[in-house]
Amino acid sequence: MRDRCVWVVGHLAGRCARYRWPLLTAWAVLSLVAALYIRDSDATYTQQVAPPDSQASQAMDRVAAVSPDGRLPDLETVVLRARRGTLADPLPHGQxxxxxxxVSKxxxxxxxxxxxxxxxxxxxxITPVSDDQRTAMIAVMMKGGALSPNRGAVRHLIETARAYDGPELQVEMSGPGTTMIQSxxxxxxxLIFAVLVGLILVGAALRSQPGIVVCLISGAAAALLAVAATAWLAHKTIMTPFAPIVTGMLAFGICLGGAVVVVYxxxxxxxxxxxxxxxxxxVTASSGAAMAAGGLSLTIATLIIGGLGLSGFGGIAFAAATVGAITSLVMLTLLPALIAASGTRLxxxxxxxxxxxAGTGLGRRPGLRSWWATLVGHYPAPVALAAGILLLGLAAQISGVRLGGGDDGTxxxxxxTRRAYDLISDGxxxxxxxxxLVAVDQTAGARGGGRTVPAADIAAAIKATPGVMVTGVSIDDAKHGxxxxxxxxxxxxxxxxxxxxxxxxxxxxxxxxxxGSVTTADVGGPTALFDDAAADFRAGLPMLLFIVLVSVAMATFLVVPSAALAAVLGACATLxxxxxxxxxxxxxxxxxxxxxxxxxxxxxxxxxxVPIxxxxxxxxxxxxxxxxxxxxERSQAGPGHSPAASQPSIRNGARRSLIRSSRDxxxxxxxDxxxxVLTMNMVMLIVFAAIAAQxxxxxxxxxLGLAAGVAVEALLLRMAIIPAAAHLCRLRQVGTTPRNDQQITVGGVRLTVPTVPILVGFPLGWQGSRWRNPSPTRDSIPVPNSPRTPDQTGARASTGTANHRALYRYRSRIPRHRTSPASGRPESLPNSRR
Known part of the structure; x- marks a missing residue:
C-alpha cells in the first residue's frame, strides 16, 4: 500500500514538474481569485460560547425573543470617575x-x-451613581446585537467617549462590542520582529534566497485558500472569530515547514x-507523500469531530478539514512545480x-546534529524513557485545569475594559x-395548562439566596409569556x-x-454560559483525544507499516x-x-x-x-525514489560513510x-511568542498554548521520542539488504561483505510514471549502463555518452574479527585489513 501511494505521488509530481509553467499560472490565478473573494465575501463570524441545547443558551434565546429585533441588545457602558471631588462638581458635571x-448623536x-x-x-x-458620588455608569444601547455588534459604531463610540478623559474626569469603556474590539x-x-527572525532562521537553514521565496510562496498560497474557504464556510455554519486566524496560520505553518524540508x-x-x-x-515522492498523509489524517479527523458535533469544534473543525486538503494539494502540485522551475538556483x-x-556539490558538515543523532542511536531506550516521562508529566497537568470563563477583570x-471593570468593582x-439572567417561561400557563408562578415570586425567592446583592424583574412580556x-x-x-x-x-x-407548576426557568448570563461550555467540553474531550490517537496512528502506519511505532506516535500526539x-x-x-x-x-x-x-x-x-x-529511507531504490537519493555521497575531504544497517x-x-525540522519549529515558536506578546x-x-504544543512536539517528539522509537522498532523497508553483497573467503572463513555503490555524477532517473532510459532531451539525462561489481575496493567508469558519464565507486568493508565457535570470544582473522 505504501509503495503504491509513493508511486502515485511520484507520478503526480513528475507531471507537475514537467508542466510546471502552466501549473504555476493556474495557481497564480487561483490565489488572485481567493484574495478577491476574501475582500468581497463579507463573512460574519460569531462566537458561540455555550452549546445550543444548554440551559444558558436557552435562557439567552428567550431573552432575545423579547428584545428589540429578536436578538440580545448590545449594551455598552461608559464608566466615569471624578479624579478630584465628586461628579456633582461643576467641571466634571459639565464634561x-x-x-x-x-454620544446620543x-x-x-x-x-x-x-x-x-x-x-x-x-x-x-441599580442606581448608576456610587454612594461616594465619584463613579457613574452611562448605559448606551447600540443598534447592533451583543453577539454581532456593529464594530464601526462601537469604535466611534469608544473614540468619542475616551476623548473626554483628562485631569478632571477618568473615562473608561466596557461592554460586548468594546470587549470584542479590545480583544x-x-x-x-x-509580529514584524517575529517575521524577520523567522526569515533569518530559514535563510540560515537553506542559504538560498530563491529557496526562501519558494517556501513563502507555498505558504502564502495555502493561507489565502484556507482563509477564503473559511469565509465561504462562515456563510454556511456558525464560525468563531478566531477561525480565519487559526486556519490561515495553520495552512501557512504546515506548508512553510513542509516546503523548507522539501527545498533542503x-x-x-x-x-x-x-x-x-x-x-x-x-523529494516529492518521499517528503510530499508524508505531508499528504499528514494532511489526510487532519482532514479525516476534523471531519469526524465536526460531524459528531463536539462542543465548540463545529465550524472550526470543518475549516481545519479544508486546511488539510489544501496543504496536501499545495505540497503535491504547486511545490514540485516551483522547485523544478527554480532548479539549481535553489x-x-x-x-x-x-x-x-566537479559534477557534485560541496559536503555539509554535520556538526552538533550528528552528535545528538549518534547519542540517540546508542542509547535509544534511556532517551525515549526520559522524554516519555517528561511528556507524561506535562500532560498530567491537565488534571488541575479549571475550565470556565474569564472577564474583563483578567x-x-x-x-x-480592565480599568472599567476595576472602577465598577470599587464603586x-x-x-x-x-x-x-433568569428567563421565566409561562407560555404553558397561558394556554391553560396549569398553575404558574409569577416572576415577582421567583425574584423574591432568588433575593433571599446568600450571595445575591440585587434582584429585580427587568422584563415581563405577557404577550410572549x-x-x-x-x-x-x-x-x-x-x-x-x-x-x-x-x-x-x-x-x-x-x-x-x-x-407543582408549569412555569419553567432557565439560568443564563456570562457565568452560566461559560460553565455550560466547560461541562460540555469536558464531556467531549475523551472522544476528541481518541480521534486524534486513531488518526495519527493510521497515518503513521500508512507511511511506516509498524504497529508499535504507529501506537507510539498516536499516543504521543494525544499527550x-x-x-x-x-x-x-x-x-x-x-x-x-x-x-x-x-x-x-x-x-x-x-x-x-478549541483553536489551540x-x-x-x-x-x-x-x-x-x-x-x-x-x-x-535506505540504500535500496524503490518506486518514486532516485537510486542516489538514499545512497551516501562522497563528501569533500570527508571519509566515505556506508549505511551498513538499519541503525546507520x-x-x-x-x-540529515x-x-x-527543529529550525522550522523554532520559527513557529517565535511567531507564537509574538502572538503571546499581544x-x-x-x-x-x-x-502560549500554541508555543507549548510546538515546543513539546519539537523537543520531545521529533528530537528524542521519534528517532529513539525508530531505533527500538528498527525501521525496515524493502531492500534492507544491499543487492551487491559479496561472498568472500578470509582465512578459510566464508563471509558476506556488503558493497554499497557510491554515485558521483548524474544518477539513474525517475521519468514520470515508470523507470526507463530517457532520451536526450532538455529535461532528461542519458543513463549509463550499470557497471559490474569488482572483487575488492575499486572504481570503474561506466560506458555512456562522452558528455554524461557517471563514476561508481564501491567499497567493501571486511570484518577484522570473528567470533570463535569454541570460546565465544572475538579473534583476529588472518590477512584481514580495513
Missing amino acids: MTALIAE LPGVLLVAEPTGPLGPAVLG GHVSTTP RMQSALLRGEHRVQAAVS LGWTDRHYLST EPTSMT FFPGMNGPI IAVVRVLPAAGPRTRQASDLVRKLREDVLPAVLH SVLASTGALRMLFQSNGPAQRLGVTVSPVEPYVL IVAVFGLAPGMNLILLMRLG GIRHGHA LGHI PPRALKMMG
Whole structure:
C-alpha cells in the first residue's frame, strides 16, 4: 500500500514538474481569485460560547425573543470617575453632560440612559451613581446585537467617549462590542520582529534566497485558500472569530515547514548531481507523500469531530478539514512545480559553481546534529524513557485545569475594559460586571395548562439566596409569556462563588419555587454560559483525544507499516495536545506566572482551547511523518525514489560513510533532517511568542498554548521520542539488504561483505510514471549502463555518452574479527585489513 501511494505521488509530481509553467499560472490565478473573494465575501463570524441545547443558551434565546429585533441588545457602558471631588462638581458635571449629548448623536446609538435620569436604574438594575458620588455608569444601547455588534459604531463610540478623559474626569469603556474590539487589537511590532527572525532562521537553514521565496510562496498560497474557504464556510455554519486566524496560520505553518524540508532535500539532491526534474520527483515522492498523509489524517479527523458535533469544534473543525486538503494539494502540485522551475538556483553561488565544475556539490558538515543523532542511536531506550516521562508529566497537568470563563477583570491594566471593570468593582461591587439572567417561561400557563408562578415570586425567592446583592424583574412580556429576572451577585463572574451560585439556583432555589407548576426557568448570563461550555467540553474531550490517537496512528502506519511505532506516535500526539493544555494551567492559574504576564488568575475558556487543540494537532502529523519517512529511507531504490537519493555521497575531504544497517540509516536520516525540522519549529515558536506578546489575555493564552504544543512536539517528539522509537522498532523497508553483497573467503572463513555503490555524477532517473532510459532531451539525462561489481575496493567508469558519464565507486568493508565457535570470544582473522 505504501509503495503504491509513493508511486502515485511520484507520478503526480513528475507531471507537475514537467508542466510546471502552466501549473504555476493556474495557481497564480487561483490565489488572485481567493484574495478577491476574501475582500468581497463579507463573512460574519460569531462566537458561540455555550452549546445550543444548554440551559444558558436557552435562557439567552428567550431573552432575545423579547428584545428589540429578536436578538440580545448590545449594551455598552461608559464608566466615569471624578479624579478630584465628586461628579456633582461643576467641571466634571459639565464634561459628563457634554459627553452624553455628543454620544446620543452618534450613528448606531439607539438609546443613552443618563445616570441621574429614570432610564439609568431601569436599564442597569441599580442606581448608576456610587454612594461616594465619584463613579457613574452611562448605559448606551447600540443598534447592533451583543453577539454581532456593529464594530464601526462601537469604535466611534469608544473614540468619542475616551476623548473626554483628562485631569478632571477618568473615562473608561466596557461592554460586548468594546470587549470584542479590545480583544482583537493586535500590535504589529512583535509580529514584524517575529517575521524577520523567522526569515533569518530559514535563510540560515537553506542559504538560498530563491529557496526562501519558494517556501513563502507555498505558504502564502495555502493561507489565502484556507482563509477564503473559511469565509465561504462562515456563510454556511456558525464560525468563531478566531477561525480565519487559526486556519490561515495553520495552512501557512504546515506548508512553510513542509516546503523548507522539501527545498533542503532538493538542494541535497542537486548537490549529488541529480537533474532538477528527477530531484523534484524524488523529494516529492518521499517528503510530499508524508505531508499528504499528514494532511489526510487532519482532514479525516476534523471531519469526524465536526460531524459528531463536539462542543465548540463545529465550524472550526470543518475549516481545519479544508486546511488539510489544501496543504496536501499545495505540497503535491504547486511545490514540485516551483522547485523544478527554480532548479539549481535553489543552491548558493559557491555550490552552483562547484557543481558545474566537479559534477557534485560541496559536503555539509554535520556538526552538533550528528552528535545528538549518534547519542540517540546508542542509547535509544534511556532517551525515549526520559522524554516519555517528561511528556507524561506535562500532560498530567491537565488534571488541575479549571475550565470556565474569564472577564474583563483578567485583562492587563493597559486595556480600557480592565480599568472599567476595576472602577465598577470599587464603586459598586464585582458582581455588577457579570449579571445572572433568569428567563421565566409561562407560555404553558397561558394556554391553560396549569398553575404558574409569577416572576415577582421567583425574584423574591432568588433575593433571599446568600450571595445575591440585587434582584429585580427587568422584563415581563405577557404577550410572549416570558419574563426576565436580573440577578446581581456579590462575587465577580470568573469566581468560584459565582459558579456555585448558578449551580445553587438551578438545583435548589428554582426547583423549590417552581414545584407543582408549569412555569419553567432557565439560568443564563456570562457565568452560566461559560460553565455550560466547560461541562460540555469536558464531556467531549475523551472522544476528541481518541480521534486524534486513531488518526495519527493510521497515518503513521500508512507511511511506516509498524504497529508499535504507529501506537507510539498516536499516543504521543494525544499527550502533546494534553501537554499544551496543561501548560496553560501552570501559566494562567498560578499567581507568579500570571503576574509576570500581566494578567489575573482565572479559568481557561473552552473557546480558547478549541483553536489551540486544532492547531497543535494540525501542525504535528506532517512534520512527524516527514522525519519518520526520512529515518526509514535506505540504500535500496524503490518506486518514486532516485537510486542516489538514499545512497551516501562522497563528501569533500570527508571519509566515505556506508549505511551498513538499519541503525546507520536511522542515524544518518536523523542527522540529515533533524536540524531542519527543529529550525522550522523554532520559527513557529517565535511567531507564537509574538502572538503571546499581544495585550489581550485571550491572545496571550492562545499564543502560549500554541508555543507549548510546538515546543513539546519539537523537543520531545521529533528530537528524542521519534528517532529513539525508530531505533527500538528498527525501521525496515524493502531492500534492507544491499543487492551487491559479496561472498568472500578470509582465512578459510566464508563471509558476506556488503558493497554499497557510491554515485558521483548524474544518477539513474525517475521519468514520470515508470523507470526507463530517457532520451536526450532538455529535461532528461542519458543513463549509463550499470557497471559490474569488482572483487575488492575499486572504481570503474561506466560506458555512456562522452558528455554524461557517471563514476561508481564501491567499497567493501571486511570484518577484522570473528567470533570463535569454541570460546565465544572475538579473534583476529588472518590477512584481514580495513
